[in-house]
Amino acid sequence: MPEAADDGGELEPEFTPSPQHGMARQAEEALEGIDRVLVVMSGKGGVGKSTVAVNLACALDEAGLDVGLTDFDITNPNTPRMTGLDGFQFEGQGPFEPPRLGSIPVASAAFFKPAEKSLAWRGPLKQKMISSLLGRIDWPDLDVLVLDLPPGTSDEPLSVSELVPTEKTRAVLVTTPQLVSTEDVALNFRFAVTVEIPVVGIVENMSPFECECGREHAIFGEGGGRRLAEELEVPLLAEIPIDPGLREGADDGKPIVLADPEAASARALRGAAESLAEGLASDT
Ligand SMILES: Nc1ncnc2c1ncn2[C@@H]1O[C@H](COP(=O)(O)OP(=O)(O)OP(=O)(O)O)[C@@H](O)[C@H]1O
Ligand SMILES: [Mg+2]
Ligand SMILES: [Zn+2]
DSSP: OOOOOTTSOOOOTTOOOOHHHHHHHHHHHHHTTEEEEEEEEOSSTTSSHHHHHHHHHHHHHHTTOOEEEEEOOOSSOOHHHHTTOTTOOOOSSSOBOOOEETTEEEEOGGGSOGGGOOSSOOHHHHHHHHHHHHHTBOOOOEEEEEEEOOSSSSHHHHHHHHHSOTTTEEEEEEEOSSHHHHHHHHHHHHHHHHTTOOEEEEEEEEEOEEOTTSSEEOTTOSSHHHHHHHHHTOOEEEEEEOOHHHHHHHHHTOOHHHHOTTSHHHHHHHHHHHHHHHHHHHOO
């Protein structure tokens, strides 16, 4: 990659300067010390991507990896609240020191000053913020940066495929059990293949739970994640039951894998993290 010459020096003939280029290069430099970017995505909204991302980061940290967490959810970033870092603001121009949840450095679009944020994000502004979340953060060396995406398959996941080299990227797809979700996530899988984001597993969330009444309730159906994983030939990493404690932990900024590690949902999340940690260690 040729160096951009601000001083009017020699440029490679094929190099076309563009405003995006400097930011892409900053992001590329930031990624030098980051081995893997683990993208948590779903074609479907509200299925628990942010909750899964935050808890996976905590569980991967507990499994002994050096973990960071950021969201590329520019319009509705939820990771600050879910990590207890709501209200944090970066000072100055950066590079910014990320605040931490325990030992995990965390960044979010919400941490930038209002002057750098918009209420109506057009493509180029969004692109700039996304690049900033990599390139203007002083990320330490990491085994894995967990990245929480908004729903769907537009600007944000496309930015991942543009900014992060395919060999560093791994994606987890989150679905709920019912067909209305698994169908969207199947399309999301095809999108990931098209843009060369390797999918390492499916997480089913809001799965059936054991009730105090002694019965199991399947509010959103059951088995959809398993069927989808079989159809797509990717591992099913977890079935996370519906659990009010998981929701409370998200609202209180105390991820359940830390707050109540023996809860069924926490055990499922830890299981997913252990499989991922093994996979990341063996795939070079
Ligand atoms: N297994 C679960 N049991 C109970 N509540 C859950 C569970 N998983 C997630 N939730 C709750 O469901 C809501 C939606 O979760 P979350 O915000 O993580 O979804 P999302 O997919 O990131 O949404 P968006 O598409 O808006 O980004 C949150 O209030 C969260 O606490
Ligand atoms: Mg979210
Ligand atoms: Zn019941």
